[in-house]
Amino acid sequence: MKVLKFGGKSLANGKGLDSVIAIIEDKVKAKEQIAVVVSARGGATDELEVILEKAVNNQHYLDDFESFKNYQEAANAVVDLTEEFKTLLKIFEGVKLLGDYSKKIKDEVLAQGELISVKTVASLLIEKGIKANATDSRLLIKTDDVFGNAQPNTKASKEHVVNYFKAHNGTTVNIVTGFIGSNNANQTTTLGRNGSNYTASLLASFLNAEELQNYTHVNGIYTANPDLVADAKKISELSFTEANELANFGTTILHAKTIIPLLEKNIPLRILNTFNPNDHGTLITGNSTKKGIKSLSVLDDVALINIEGRGLLGKVGVDARLFNALSINNISVSIVSQGSSERGIGLIIPLEDATKAVIALEKEFETDFYSQDINKISVIDDVSVISIVGQSLRSFHKPFNALIKNQIEPLLFNNTITGENVSLVIKKHQLHKALNVIHGEIFGISKKVNLAIFGHGTVGGTLIEQIIASAEKIEKRKSIKLNIFAIANSKKVLLNKDGISGDWKSQLTENGKAYELNDISNYAETHHLENLIAIDNTSSLEFVSNYLKLVEQGFDLVSSNKIANTIDFNFYNELRASLAKYNKNYLYETNVGAGLPLIDTIKLLHHSGENIVRIRGVFSGSLSYIFNTFSAEEVPFSGVLQEALDKGYTEPNPREDLSGADVARKLLILARELDLHNELEDVNVENLIPVGLREVETAEFLKSFNQLNDSFKTTKLSQKEGHVLRYVGDLYGDLSDENGAKLDVKLVSVPKESPLGALKGADSLFEIYTESYGDQPIIIQGAGAGAEVTARGVFGDILRLTDKNN
Numbered sequence: 153m154k155v156l157k158f159g160g161k162s163l164a165n166g167k168g169l170d171s172v173i174a175i176i177e178d179k180v181k182a183k184e185q186i187a188v189v190v191s192a193r194g195g196a197t198d199e200l201e202v203i204l205e206k207a208v209n210n211q212h213y214l215d216d217f218e219s220f221k222n223y224q225e226a227a228n229a230v231v232d233l234t235e236e237f238k239t240l241l242k243i244f245e246g247v248k249l250l251g252d253y254s255k256k257i258k259d260e261v262l263a264q265g266e267l268i269s270v271k272t273v274a275s276l277l278i279e280k281g282i283k284a285n286a287t288d289s290r291l292l293i294k295t296d297d298v299f300g301n302a303q304p305n306t307k308a309s310k311e312h313v314v315n316y317f318k319a320h321n322g323t324t325v326n327i328v329t330g331f332i333g334s335n336n337a338n339q340t341t342t343l344g345r346n347g348s349n350y351t352a353s354l355l356a357s358f359l360n361a362e363e364l365q366n367y368t369h370v371n372g373i374y375t376a377n378p379d380l381v382a383d384a385k386k387i388s389e390l391s392f393t394e395a396n397e398l399a400n401f402g403t404t405i406l407h408a409k410t411i412i413p414l415l416e417k418n419i420p421l422r423i424l425n426t427f428n429p430n431d432h433g434t435l436i437t438g439n440s441t442k443k444g445i446k447s448l449s450v451l452d453d454v455a456l457i458n459i460e461g462r463g464l465l466g467k468v469g470v471d472a473r474l475f476n477a478l479s480i481n482n483i484s485v486s487i488v489s490q491g492s493s494e495r496g497i498g499l500i501i502p503l504e505d506a507t508k509a510v511i512a513l514e515k516e517f518e519t520d521f522y523s524q525d526i527n528k529i530s531v532i533d534d535v536s537v538i539s540i541v542g543q544s545l546r547s548f549h550k551p552f553n554a555l556i557k558n559q560i561e562p563l564l565f566n567n568t569i570t571g572e573n574v575s576l577v578i579k580k581h582q583l584h585k586a587l588n589v590i591h592g593e594i595f596g597i598s599k600k601v602n603l604a605i606f607g608h609g610t611v612g613g614t615l616i617e618q619i620i621a622s623a624e625k626i627e628k629r630k631s632i633k634l635n636i637f638a639i640a641n642s643k644k645v646l647l648n649k650d651g652i653s654g655d656w657k658s659q660l661t662e663n664g665k666a667y668e669l670n671d672i673s674n675y676a677e678t679h680h681l682e683n684l685i686a687i688d689n690t691s692s693l694e695f696v697s698n699y700l701k702l703v704e705q706g707f708d709l710v711s712s713n714k715i716a717n718t719i720d721f722n723f724y725n726e727l728r729a730s731l732a733k734y735n736k737n738y739l740y741e742t743n744v745g746a747g748l749p750l751i752d753t754i755k756l757l758h759h760s761g762e763n764i765v766r767i768r769g770v771f772s773g774s775l776s777y778i779f780n781t782f783s784a785e786e787v788p789f790s791g792v793l794q795e796a797l798d799k800g801y802t803e804p805n806p807r808e809d810l811s812g813a814d815v816a817r818k819l820l821i822l823a824r825e826l827d828l829h830n831e832l833e834d835v836n837v838e839n840l841i842p843v844g845l846r847e848v849e850t851a852e853f854l855k856s857f858n859q860l861n862d863s864f865k866t867t868k869l870s871q872k873e874g875h876v877l878r879y880v881g882d883l884y885g886d887l888s889d890e891n892g893a894k895l896d897v898k899l900v901s902v903p904k905e906s907p908l909g910a911l912k913g914a915d916s917l918f919e920i921y922t923e924s925y926g927d928q929p930i931i932i933q934g935a936g937a938g939a940e941v942t943a944r945g946v947f948g949d950i951l952r953l954t955d956k957n958n
């Protein structure tokens with residue numbers, strides 16, 4: 153015998169009810185022996201409660217009753233529900249007259265929902281030629297007198313069930329009401345929350361069923377609520393012990409009391425989907441899974457009570473009084489946390505009991521307020537509890553750090569000594585995001601990293617293409633899902649929480665919207681996007697003014713734009729202070745040497761105590777290309793300059809390169825990495841642009857390259873034999889003194905065979921002189937400009953950040 157249980161949503165008119173009938177029909181045809189337990193159909197229980205409330209408050213309820221009746225009758229034209237409707241009307245009238253009702257009356261009202269349900273289902277089955285018997289479980293389940301939450305008398309109930317099934321089985325399917333029973337005086341009682349599931353497991357236990365099949369509207373138990381966590385995975389098998397942990401912490405389809413009867417008889421429980429009956433669902437058995445199961449569950453509708461007082465330290469009996477006061481008021485505590493200083497105690501209780509709890513505690517501790525031993529009893533009512541089942545403290549740092557990185561600061565945390573269960577109390581509005589962050593961390597599935605890319609020109613556009621092209625491989629290799637949720641230029645933004653891919657340029661043109669920065673963070677907040685990174689691929693000073701706000705709003709930063717590191721030192725410090733405050737990172741490896749690993753190397757040397765005494769080299773990829781080519785070939789300067797521009801080596805405005813401003817910035821960035829306090833004005837720069845072209849409009853400058861030809865030809869020809877031109881940056885002087893550095897940027901003539909003279913293409917070359925390495929510098933050389941290498945460098949920073957966040 154198998155016991156099947158169907159919930160209210162499964163039994164709703166239309167697809168739900170049709171599927172239930174089809175499932176039962178299939179089982180009967182396959183000659184399976186079954187008993188069926190049903191809840192009230194659709195929203196019947198809630199609707200009856202509403203009508204009862206209206207009646208007791210002398211409000212008009214007949215329209216509600218009529219619509220309840222119409223819905224229940226709509227499923228089956230044959231079934232006669234007159235008796236149930238008559239009972240209900242009589243009770244509602246009485247309640248209206250009296251202006252009061254008891255729990256006993258409420259049980260009688262709610263029971264009609266289940267009674268209507270069994271009649272309807274049985275009648276539909278009979279119409280299909282199946283022998284079905286509507287069974288009123290009040291004849292079977294005998295309980296105590298606690299109306300609203302009655303406890304079954306298992307001995308008597310078992311006897312009734314066994315005898316009843318002996319008499320009414322064989323080829324007949326018993327359709328049994330869940331949730332309801334009766335006391336010794338045969339008055340209707342109900343079994344409290346999850347009552348129908350309880351009835352089903354009692355029946356399964358009494359009848360020694362081979363399996364209890366609980367049909368819901370989901371495919372089984374997931375690693376987290378799939379409505380909140382898109383990546384949640386179905387758990388195909390788990391043990392009762394593991395399920396018990398889930399049931400204790402709010403997984404609604406299970407409850408500890410429903411599991412116990414099954415556990416005692418070792419009867420497997422299968423969670424199935426009415427709307428997808430061919431799925432195998434989740435099987436819960438007595439066997440423990442070897443790996444241990446992990447799952448996230450949520451306790452909602454709870455409040456956090458906080459009791460604070462200097463006089464609590466060492467005082468005996470405070471907790472006893474506290475729990476006593478709550479227990480007298482029938483308030484259950486699900487989590488308690490008390491610091492070793494005993495100055496604060498935090499309790500999680502049902503939200504509906506919060507006011508009652510505060511009043512009870514204020515009364516209990518009235519004298520302690522006067523003596524100032526207690527100074528505060530407060531309630532935070534917008535909290536949720538996330539329980540990570542199967543999470544030991546040994547590796548708890550991972551999800552915890554990830555939460556902090558995402559600016560989710562748990563208010564309390566709590567663990568069980570056995571059972572590997574950690575619970576966190578968090579603000580309710582952060583629940584969705586927190587679940588996704590923790591889920592991404594504890595299941596190696598895929599951690600989602602949400603990217604907002606600002607600037608989609610030469611570098612930004614290439615980066616977007618690179619990310620789209622490699623996202624799948626990265627997800628496979630590193631379990632990191634790079635999700636571009638925003639692409640913005642200075643005027644428009646394209647937003648898509650599920651990730652922008654494909655022809656993003658056309659999408660931006662067609663669907664991009666004018667925006668302010670807050671629109672992007674609001675979008676991330678609304679869609680609970682976690683692990684946020686803002687990437688600046690502009691060359692804009694204006695955009696840099698957004699950095700502090702982005703950090704505050706929870707973004708890590710990656711930038712190819714050098715401006716933030718080269719405007720005044722106060723901003724430089726302010727940004728770093730803000731990053732520390734909000735626990736955020738800022739990576740900018742491409743600021744100097746494009747994709748070359750220069751900044752990281754210098755940081756590592758400096759932080760490990762190595763004294764860097766000089767950094768010299770060709771810092772500019774575009775000027776390297778220009779002078780390497782111009783020195784080696786008989787070509788006009790203007791032609792080479794145009795080529796550098798076309799190849800994407802130069803800054804968006806090539807005057808930034810030729811004026812020396814770009815190299816000066818790079819030099820300053822390196823100086824500041826060494827803790828030197830320099831400003832851009834401290835750099836001595838040899839500007840290569842003739843005075844007459846320095847102030848003209850950019851468009852005019854771009855047409856005037858010819859005017860540079862003569863002077864550069866003269867400079868080239870006036871060199872010594874075997875020499876070539878190179879534009880170098882040089883950081884030297886007393887680098888141990890924060891104000892002792894000298895910074896020069898100039899055009900020099902060097903022997904062709906020297907390391908600088910031998911440079912090719914758009915290579916940069918950096919010589920790093922340190923105390924330990926002496927006269928032989930560490931040399932870093934390679935492509936120092938270009939969209940591909942720079943975008944790859946930015947990509948590297950993004951991946952580095954995802955590692956940092958681990």
Ligand SMILES: NC(=O)C1=CN([C@@H]2O[C@H](COP(=O)(O)OP(=O)(O)OC[C@H]3O[C@@H](n4cnc5c(N)ncnc54)[C@H](O)[C@@H]3O)[C@@H](O)[C@H]2O)C=CC1
Pocket residue numbers: 606607608609610611612640641642643689690691692694695712713714742743746773800801802803804936937938939942
């Ligand atoms: N080309 C190279 O080899 C290297 C470039 N870089 C840096 O990369 C950055 C980007 O350079 P390119 O791609 O060549 O520039 P680009 O001019 O091609 O692209 C810049 C993009 O930024 C957008 N933009 C400007 N202001 C904006 C704002 N306030 N908000 C949003 N978007 C804005 C523009 O609309 C444009 O799409 C520059 O800061 C440059 O210094 C760094 C290392 C190497």
Ligand SMILES: N[C@@H](CC=O)C(=O)O
Pocket residue numbers: 742743744745746771772773774775801802803809814936937938
């Ligand atoms: N224009 C720059 C690009 C990299 O920063 C250069 O030429 O090096």
